[in-house]
Amino acid sequence: MTTQHQHLVYGHATAHDCLAFADAGTATEEAAEIRALAAARTWGEARQVRMTHLWNPAGPDYHDPEDGYADDKPFDVTGVGAVADGRWPRMVTERAFTVLPQDLQDRYGKRQVTVHDGDYLEIPVAGEGELVAELRERGYEVTRDDALINQLGGSRLGSLAS
Structure with a gap:
């Protein structure tokens, strides 16, 4: 068993009614990028939103x-094709494939296949205590933040603009 020194944030992802995990080192900045795009009032503003961690689906x-x-045309993030199609931001529940050890993915989660958006790891909320305890035993720092997890998944994206 290898020891990790990674900080993860996790929470209840309402879109899939399961737990989701993300790298805490970038999660807050990624959520800020999502909020910045959602807050853009015109296409010009949306195009100018700088993305460091994500790609800008409203970009040129x-x-x-x-x-x-046109730059002065009103912008609504929910009307952007990639957002409306569910391709941006990517499903927060898919991140577990890259941040959780494979044996824990196998033990606590189940791969779910979607027709358009790819696979995600469904981790039942009921397994939270055991999974978090195992992660901590392996040296992970684990913090629960439901709001951040759901922002990363684009939950209530249209309401972020207000």
Whole structure:
């Protein structure tokens, strides 16, 4: 058994009604990027949102001003194709595949396949205590933050604009 020195944030992901885990080192900054895009009032503002951890689905590579997305045109993040299709931000429940040890994924989770969005790891809330205890035994720092987890998954994205 290897010892980790990683800080994870986790919480109840309401979209899939299960636990989700993310790297705490970048989670807050990623959530800030999601909120910044959601807060943009025009397409020009949306295009200017700088993304360090995520890609900008309203960026000039995806929505050219000459195609009806003028800088002064009102912006609604929920109307962006990648957001409406569920491709941005990516499912927070898929992150467990990269942040949790494989043996714990196998023991506590079940791979779920979606038609359009890829796979995610369904970790029942009932296993929270045991899973968190095992992670801590292995040297992980684990913090629960339901609001942050759901922001990372794009939950209530339209309401972040207000």
